[in-house]
Amino acid sequence: MKYCMQCGSEYQDGVAECADCPGSALVDAETMNQRHIPLPGESDTRKFVRAATAEDPFTAEDYVRLLEIQNIPVFMRPRRAGVVDVLTTGALEPWYEIMVGEEYLERAVQLLAQEKRQLDDTSEDAALAAEEEERETESSVPPGAP
Template identity: 60%
Template sequence: MKYCARCGSEYQDSVQDCADCPGNPLLVSEAEMRARGLPLPHEMDQRIFVRAATAEDPFTAEAFVEVLQEANIPVLVRAGRSGVVDKLTTGNLLPWWEILVPEDLRARAIPLLEHERVQELETTDEAALAAEEEERESEQASAPPPAP
């Protein structure tokens, strides 16, 4: 049998790709699942997941998940709160999303997520500078011609 290392689905040996996961990852053997520390479908998952990072919006959480999945690090995403009103009514000050990874892979996951966060901030800064420049150009183009 073969298994999807991302979702754990079990497939016959003749199947090559997981039909359930986006990007259709390749399937691996039982030995590879064990080498990665992943449980087989019929086994109880004994891993303890801990917080590796937080994200303030779902887009950042999605980017973090992609980075971790590319590195073959299992990830769970948990919403810290469901809306703005929660903060007002419950005093819950948790971030929007918690990124959870297996405890033994946390040390490997944190630098990957920090690198992704830095790249995201750089991209945001570049976008802000481009927007400011575009605004200056539009102001110059729409300025009335000088009076004769």
């Protein structure tokens, strides 16, 4: 028997692709067990732990996408909702938690730290470019001015 890695559906050996998940390859039971994906009828015993937090949904989605590419079991868990005021709410939790399989924690933390550095560098470069553009705009004389 073969199984879809995304939805867990079971297929006969002659089938090459999941009918519900286009593009998803089918694998044998041993591969599913190696990747800690439960087979149909088995209970999911994986333990997930927090690998990182994110303050906006775009960063959280970026982190999840990065880990999925590395075949690390991951999901994003929202921690807050609505309007939050530090004065009335008190101690605030991060907006999103990035949860990974316990056995992947060390690798996920390293990958996410590297991604965070790249995102921080990119945002610093963008801020510097915006400041430079603003200085150039302020220093230029508008057309037709005396």
